[in-house]
Every structure is written in C-alpha cells, then in structure tokens.
Amino acid sequence: MSCYDLHSHSWVSDGTLSPADLVRRAAAARVAVLALADHDDTAGCEEALRPAPQVGISVVPGGELSVTWQATTIHVVGLQLDPSAPALAAGLERLRSFRQWRAEEIGRRLAARGIDGAYEGAQALARGRIISRTHFAHYLVSRHCGKDVRDIFKHYLTHNKPGYVPGRWAGLEEAVGWIREAGGVAVVAHPARYNLTAGKLRRLLGEFAECGGAGLEVVSGSHSRQDVDAMTSHALKFDLLASAGSDYHGPENPWLELGRLPALPEVLTPVWSLWEADAARNRGVA
Numbered sequence: 001m002s003c004y005d006l007h008s009h010s011w012v013s014d015g016t017l018s019p020a021d022l023v024r025r026a027a028a029a030r031v032a033v034l035a036l037a038d039h040d041d042t043a044g045c046e047e048a049l050r051p052a053p054q055v056g057i058s059v060v061p062g063g064e065l066s067v068t069w070q071a072t073t074i075h076v077v078g079l080q081l082d083p084s085a086p087a088l089a090a091g092l093e094r095l096r097s098f099r100q101w102r103a104e105e106i107g108r109r110l111a112a113r114g115i116d117g118a119y120e121g122a123q124a125l126a127r128g129r130i131i132s133r134t135h136f137a138h139y140l141v142s143r144h145c146g147k148d149v150r151d152i153f154k155h156y157l158t159h160n161k162p163g164y165v166p167g168r169w170a171g172l173e174e175a176v177g178w179i180r181e182a183g184g185v186a187v188v189a190h191p192a193r194y195n196l197t198a199g200k201l202r203r204l205l206g207e208f209a210e211c212g213g214a215g216l217e218v219v220s221g222s223h224s225r226q227d228v229d230a231m232t233s234h235a236l237k238f239d240l241l242a243s244a245g246s247d248y249h250g251p252e253n254p255w256l257e258l259g260r261l262p263a264l265p266e267v268l269t270p271v272w273s274l275w276e277a278d279a280a281r282n283r284g285v286a
C-alpha cells in the first residue's frame with residue numbers, strides 16, 4: 001500500500017468534503033502525502049494546507065486541468081504548483097468561464113428534452129465556483145431520471161446524449177505551460193480512462209513529453225491491474241515519472257477510499273522523487 005495519494009477532490013469542484021475535512025480524512029487513513037487536485041480551480045489549496053501540520057500529513061497543492069486534445073477531453077494534473085502564478089490563474093479563469101456557459105447550455109438542452117430546472121438544480125448543489133457534470137448527475141438522480149450517477153452519465157451526459165456539450169478546454173501545450181510557469185509538474189491523469197487506442201495514446205504521450213509534461217498517473221483508483229501494467233510500459237517508453245492517485249471524490253462512493261492504492265511498480269521513478277530530492281538537498285542530506 002502506498003502512502004502517497006496525489007489526486008483528490010474537495011467541494012471546491014465536484015467532491016463532497018471541504019478541503020480541511022478531506023485532509024483530516026486522508027491523515028486518518030494514514031496517507032502521508034495528499035495532493036488536492038480540484039477540477040479547474042486551485043481555490044481549496046490554502047484551506048487544505050492549514051490543518052496539515054496538526055494532523056501530520058503533507059499537502060501538495062494541485063489542480064486537475066481540463067484539456068481538449070484531438071477532440072478528446074484529457075485531464076492533466078498539476079502538482080506542487082503555486083496557485084497565485086498569473087498565467088495559471090488566468091488560464092483557470094478562462095476554463096471556469098467556459099464551464100459556466102457549458103452548464104447553462106446543458107440546462108437548455110435538458111429543458112428541450114422536458115427536464116426543466118436542471119441548471120438551477122446543479123448550481124444549488126455546487127459549493128464552489130465550478131459546476132461539473134457530477135452536479136447535474138446528482139440533481140438528475142434526485143429527479144428520478146436514472147437509478148444512480150453512473151446511469152445518468154450513460155443516458156444523459158456523455159457523447160451523443162441529450163445533455164452532452166462538447167468541451168472547448170485548454171490546449172495540451174497551453175495547460176502544461178501554465179502548470180510549469182506555476183512551478184508545478186504536469187501529469188496525465190487516469191490514462192486508461194480515455195479509451196484511446198494504443199497508437200493514439202502513444203501520440204498523446206509523445207506530444208505531452210515534447211511540450212514539457214513530466215508524469216503519468218500509472219496507479220489510479222480507476223485502473224485495473226492490467227491498466228497498471230500497460231501504463232507502466234508507457235511510462236518507461238516515454239521516460240515519464242510515475243504518479244499514484246485515488247481520484248477520491250467523497251465518502252458516498254464507499255468502494256473508493258483515500259490512500260488505498262497498490263504500490264508503484266519498482267521499475268518506475270516516482271514523481272515525488274523530484275521534490276523529495278529538493279527537500280533532502282535543503283536539509284543538506286544529498
């Protein structure tokens with residue numbers, strides 16, 4: 001079991017715990033290093049860092065950036081970033097304004113199919129500045145449009161379904177650039193979730209490495225054993241550092257808990273070796 005969990009969400013995006021409660025829960029679950037990576041918003045980082053010393057955990061400020069690459073939505077996690085860096089702040093602001101328009105458009109499209117009030121319903125469930133499809137899914141479950149969130153995604157919120165609006169997110173190079181300018185490390189999140197062919201995934205990772213991306217989330221709460229093996233080969237081939245993250249969203253998904261992740265395969269170099277080497281140098285150890 002790994003004590004690093006470098007991908008989690010708070011209610012600043014589509015998680016259900018406050019940043020401080022998320023950090024306390026991670027510490028109780030014996031996570032040693034937790035990254036907060038809310039979708040397109042770093043506003044929770046300050047609150048997450050505050051309780052960390054008392055509960056004995058390190059918090060890595062991060063974010064999960066939405067990217068459109070060859071008409072596919074890809075998520076890029078930025079780790080150890082400075083939330084106040086101007087290019088990142090402006091970039092995230094732009095993604096949030098697209099999100100706002102998209103949320104209204106999802107509402108209009110669902111209304112045209114006879115489901116009124118979805119925008120207002122999703123907005124009422126959002127505690128931060130962003131409205132995600134997760135908020136719509138929870139609202140539609142409450143309206144009995146489907147039996148659970150997964151069912152709603154399948155019938156309303158994915159490609160070619162009534163409430164689906166194609167993303168117009170950041171470019172890959174642009175998102176990696178914002179993360180790097182903020183002093184952070186860019187990591188492709190849950191690479192097995194995009195259902196890309198092996199060839200297309202190779203193209204993505206080639207371009208990602210070319211524009212300064214450094215890591216691949218080899219171990220993810222949404223990866224099978226086979227996914228981990230496949231992503232291990234990709235990380236080695238493209239010389240990417242390996243990350244591990246649960247993608248935790250809150251206690252209502254009891255099958256997924258913070259920090260319950262398999263260890264990274266030993267052939268890989270962990271992404272945290274970057275900042276641990278810095279810390280050791282600062283202590284005069286290495």
Ligand code: AMP
Binds near residue numbers: 131
């Ligand atoms: P958005 O960034 O607003 O398009 O929403 C993406 C989020 O929706 C992801 O981060 C997941 O939390 C959630 N999500 C996507 N697909 C599914 C699914 N099939 N079932 C449950 N949640 C999903």
Ligand code: MN
Binds near residue numbers: 014039134249
């Ligand atoms: Mn999410």
Ligand code: MN
Binds near residue numbers: 064075189190
């Ligand atoms: Mn994601």
Ligand code: MN
Binds near residue numbers: 007064247
């Ligand atoms: Mn995530």
